[in-house]
Amino acid sequence: MRSQSNVRRIKAGVSVEELTEGIARRGLLQSLSVRPILAGDGSETAKFEIPVGGRRFQALSLLAKQKRLAKTTHIPCIVRDAKSKILAEDDSLAENTQRATLHPLDQFRAFLALREKGQDNEEITAAFS
DSSP: OBOTTOOOOSOOSSOHHHHHHHHHHHOOOSOEEEEEEEOTTSOEEEEEEEEEOHHHHHHHHHHHHTTSSOTTOOOOEEEOOTTOSSOHHHHHHHHHHSOOOOOHHHHHHHHHHHHHTTOOHHHHHHHHO
16 A cells, blocks of 8 residues: 655656556566554554555556556565664655656657667657657
8 A cells, every 4th residue: 555654745747647658568667665564563464555656556556457467466565674763754755856867968868779779759759758
């Protein structure tokens, strides 16, 4: 289940639908990070929350709902210790703030490389909007 510890609350950037199509096309490129949900007595419940990768989880769920991904497909997850001193919000914030956006010139060069390797403009546009 998506975690309330995920700091992303406002939709910005690539939509879940676009992310869904990207995952359908090339597979999952980055794992989810999960933590066990604890019962009132502090014991693990065999359920997990997803403080890092909530949008990827939504996209995978959509693919399963559309029957484009088997519900039994193994999804790579980093399982964090539920009692870690690093808070779930800390992990979520780090994932969302420590990434570097691709420089526009690097993006242009990547698009050019795709064209030179045989992809046409329509394919590139469909894959990267």
